[in-house]
Amino acid sequence: MKINRLEGYFETFKPANLLTMNMKDRIILHVDMDAFFASVEQKERPWLKGKPVIVGGDPRKRHGVVSAASYPARKYGVEAGMPLPLARKLCPHATFVILRDIEKYSYVSSQLVKIFYHFTPAVEPFSIDEAFLDITGCQRLFGTPHQLAQKLKNEIRNELELSCSVGIASNKLLAKLASSLNKPNGLTIISKDQIKNTLYPLKVGKLWGIGEKTCNVLSKFGIRTVGDLASFPVEVLKDQFGKVGEYLHLIANGVDDSPVLVKSPLEKSMGHEHTLPKDTNDPDEISSVLLSLSSMVARRLRRKGLQGRTITLKLRYSDFVTLTRSETIPKPTDSEHKIYRLAKGLASGLKAQSACLDLGIRKVRLLGVSVSNLVRDRFSSQIPLPFPEFYDQKRDVYLAMDKIKDRFGEDSIAWAISLIFW
Ligand SMILES: [Mg+2]
Known part of the structure; x- marks a missing residue:
C-alpha cells in the first residue's frame, strides 16, 4: 500500500526543470511584432501614427516589394510581399518609406531580445520581429502565462513604444498560430482542450x-x-x-515536439595568428600574411553567422616586443578584404610610429588579426533582403570560396596574393 502511494507520487511529481520536463507539459510563448518596420518608422515620426505607412523598396522601381504595411494601409488590401506598384495603386495616399537602414531595425530587434530575457533564458529569436520563449516553470515569478504575456506586452510598449501579438500554447507550432489569430495587439492562448x-x-x-x-x-x-x-x-x-x-x-493534430532553440551566448572575439618562418620587414610579405589571416578570421565569422566591428592587429617584433592596435568601424563586417584593409592600415601606423621613434626597421616575428564587438550576421538570420544594394557584391565570391573549402579542404582555394609568402 505504501509502495503504491509512493509510485503515484512519483507519477504526478514533475520537477520544473526544462531538461527533464515532459515535452507535453511545456508552455511556449510566441511574440510577433505588429507591422514591425512600419511601426518603427511611426515611432520615429509620430505624425505618421494611425496613418497608412508602407515600408519597402523604392516605389518608382518596378521590382520592389512591400516589407511591412501599417494596419491603416492594410485596410486597403496592402500586405507584405506585395509588389510596390500594386500597393501604390491600392493605397496611393500612403506614406512610402524606403527600407534602407537595416541596422536601425536590427537594433530595435536586439532591444526586444533583451526584454525577452527579463522573463526567461530560453529565448529563440526566430526572425527580426519574432521569437519563441519557453516559459515553462516561470509561473512563480510572473504569475499565469496570461499574466506573464501581459507584463511582456506592457514592457515592450513602455520601453519601445511598439505593439506586439502574443500566442501561448503547449508547443511552437500552436503558439505561432495563436499569435497570428488576433493581430494586432493580440494575446491568444490555445489550451489543450481548445486545440x-x-x-x-x-x-x-x-x-x-x-x-x-x-x-x-x-x-x-x-x-x-x-x-x-x-x-x-x-x-x-x-x-x-x-x-x-x-x-x-x-x-x-497540433503535435510538435521541436524545442525552443536557445542560442549559445555570442563569442567575444575571433582571431588567428601566425609565426613567420623567418623574421621579416618586407611589406609585401607582411601584407600577404595579413590577407591570409583576415581570410581565415572572416571565414570563421561567416561559419558562425557573426560579424564584428572592432579589428585588432597583433604584431610581435623579433625582440619579442608585442604591440596591438585596434580600430572600430560603424558597420559590422565579415568581409576578409575589409578586415585586411583595416589590419594593414594598423600595421602601417605601427611602422610609421617606430620610424618616428627612430627604432630602425624592426623585423616582425608574429602577426595576428582578430575581430571583436561581434553581432549576429543579418544575412544568416531570416530577415528577407529587400534590395540587392544591401549586398556586398564580393560576398558571393566569399560564399563560393567557403563552399569550395567545405568540400575540398582549407587549402583548396586562396587569394593569389596571399599564396606568395604563406
Ligand atoms: Mg510581425
Missing part, C-alpha cells in the same frame, strides 16, 4: 510550413481545412508525400 476547435476550421495554409504549393496539392485530395487534413488517413498521406505526409498528419 481541435481552434485548429480544425482553419484553412490548411494557416499551418506553419504549409505554403501555397502544398495547399494546391492537398486540395486535389479534397483537403481544404486543417480538420480535413487531420482526419485524412495517415497511410495515404505517407504514400503520397513520404515522411512529409507523416509530418502533415502530426501538425494537423
Whole structure:
C-alpha cells in the first residue's frame, strides 16, 4: 500500500526543470511584432501614427516589394510581399518609406531580445520581429502565462513604444498560430482542450510550413481545412508525400515536439595568428600574411553567422616586443578584404610610429588579426533582403570560396596574393 502511494507520487511529481520536463507539459510563448518596420518608422515620426505607412523598396522601381504595411494601409488590401506598384495603386495616399537602414531595425530587434530575457533564458529569436520563449516553470515569478504575456506586452510598449501579438500554447507550432489569430495587439492562448476547435476550421495554409504549393496539392485530395487534413488517413498521406505526409498528419493534430532553440551566448572575439618562418620587414610579405589571416578570421565569422566591428592587429617584433592596435568601424563586417584593409592600415601606423621613434626597421616575428564587438550576421538570420544594394557584391565570391573549402579542404582555394609568402 505504501509502495503504491509512493509510485503515484512519483507519477504526478514533475520537477520544473526544462531538461527533464515532459515535452507535453511545456508552455511556449510566441511574440510577433505588429507591422514591425512600419511601426518603427511611426515611432520615429509620430505624425505618421494611425496613418497608412508602407515600408519597402523604392516605389518608382518596378521590382520592389512591400516589407511591412501599417494596419491603416492594410485596410486597403496592402500586405507584405506585395509588389510596390500594386500597393501604390491600392493605397496611393500612403506614406512610402524606403527600407534602407537595416541596422536601425536590427537594433530595435536586439532591444526586444533583451526584454525577452527579463522573463526567461530560453529565448529563440526566430526572425527580426519574432521569437519563441519557453516559459515553462516561470509561473512563480510572473504569475499565469496570461499574466506573464501581459507584463511582456506592457514592457515592450513602455520601453519601445511598439505593439506586439502574443500566442501561448503547449508547443511552437500552436503558439505561432495563436499569435497570428488576433493581430494586432493580440494575446491568444490555445489550451489543450481548445486545440481541435481552434485548429480544425482553419484553412490548411494557416499551418506553419504549409505554403501555397502544398495547399494546391492537398486540395486535389479534397483537403481544404486543417480538420480535413487531420482526419485524412495517415497511410495515404505517407504514400503520397513520404515522411512529409507523416509530418502533415502530426501538425494537423497540433503535435510538435521541436524545442525552443536557445542560442549559445555570442563569442567575444575571433582571431588567428601566425609565426613567420623567418623574421621579416618586407611589406609585401607582411601584407600577404595579413590577407591570409583576415581570410581565415572572416571565414570563421561567416561559419558562425557573426560579424564584428572592432579589428585588432597583433604584431610581435623579433625582440619579442608585442604591440596591438585596434580600430572600430560603424558597420559590422565579415568581409576578409575589409578586415585586411583595416589590419594593414594598423600595421602601417605601427611602422610609421617606430620610424618616428627612430627604432630602425624592426623585423616582425608574429602577426595576428582578430575581430571583436561581434553581432549576429543579418544575412544568416531570416530577415528577407529587400534590395540587392544591401549586398556586398564580393560576398558571393566569399560564399563560393567557403563552399569550395567545405568540400575540398582549407587549402583548396586562396587569394593569389596571399599564396606568395604563406
Ligand atoms: Mg510581425
